[in-house]
Amino acid sequence: MPQLPEEARKLLDAPNYATVTSINPDGGPQSTVVWVRTDGDDVIFSTARGRRKPRNFERDPRASLLVIDPDDPYRYVEVRGQVTMTADPEGALIEELSQKYRGESWEDKPGVERLIVRIRPDKVTLRG
Numbered sequence: 194m195p196q197l198p199e200e201a202r203k204l205l206d207a208p209n210y211a212t213v214t215s216i217n218p219d220g221g222p223q224s225t226v227v228w229v230r231t232d233g234d235d236v237i238f239s240t241a242r243g244r245r246k247p248r249n250f251e252r253d254p255r256a257s258l259l260v261i262d263p264d265d266p267y268r269y270v271e272v273r274g275q276v277t278m279t280a281d282p283e284g285a286l287i288e289e290l291s292q293k294y295r296g297e298s299w300e301d302k303p304g305v306e307r308l309i310v311r312i313r314p315d316k317v318t319l320r321g
Contacts, residue, residue, distance in 0.1 A: 194234060194313060194314060194315070195234070195314045195315070195316060195317045196234050196317075197231060197234045197236075197272075197314065197317055198317065198319050200270075200319055201270040201272075201317055201319045202231055204260045204262060204268075204269070204270045205229055205230065205231050205236055205260055205270065205272075206230055206231055208228075208293050208294050209260050209261070209262070209263060210226050210227075210228070210260070210294075211226070211227050211228070211229040211236075211238070211258050211259065211260045212224050212225070212226055212227075212258070212259045212260075213225055213227050213238065213246065213256055213257070213258045213310075213312075214256065214257045214258070214259075215245070215246050215249035215250055215253070215255075215256055215276075216249055216252075216253045216255060217245075217249060218249075218252065223245055223246070223249060225245075225246055227239075227240070227258075228290040228291075228293065228294045229258065229260070229290075230289075230290065230293070232311070234313075234314060235311050235312060235313050235314070236258055236272050236311075236312045236314070237286065237309055237310065237311050237312070238286075238290070238309075238310050239281065239284075239286045239287040239290060239307055239308065239309060239310070240307075240308050240310055241301070241305050241306060241307060241308065242305075242306040242307075242308055243306075246310070247278060247308055247310070250276040250278060250310065251278075254275045254276040254277070255273075255274075255275065255276070256273070256274060256275070256276045256310075256312050257271060257272070257273045258271070258272045258273075258312055259271045259272075262321065265321055267320065267321045268320060268321025269319075269320055269321060270317065270318065270319050270320075271316075271317070271318040272312055272314050272316075272317050273314070273315055273316040273317075273318075274312045274313045274314040274315045274316070275312070275313050275315065276310055276311065276312055276313075277310075277311045277313070278308045278309065278310050278311070279308065279309050279311070280306070280307070280308060280309075281307040281308060281309045282306075282307070284299065284301060284307045286307070286309050287299045287301070287307055
């Protein structure tokens with residue numbers, strides 16, 4: 194498993210928006226903007242059960258995630274890898290990420306089941 198270079202870690206742990214891509218049932222890509230952070234050499238983000246991303250990842254666990262440096266759009270990190278998902282019944286990760294990105298608490302609609310999505314890198318590309 195590739196390790197995240199320090200410069201990649203800085204981009205992923207700063208409040209930079211990431212685009213994660215999963216694979217739809219028809220084989221086409223599906224991309225979404227997400228909040229992220231690192232956990233060791235993995236990249237994690239939160240989503241809700243029933244959305245397109247987790248349904249895609251249950252069927253095909255391959256993912257690509259891209260973060261672009263807002264100060265230099267030619268500097269970016271791409272992480273490609275395999276996804277695992279675990280329940281986050283207390284919504285701890287979305288709360289942590291909301292504080293990081295918005296500086297305030299997160300409120301889900303009643304009945305939303307939160308998941309932690311973990312990308313274990315197969316390939317890390319850092320440019321710029």
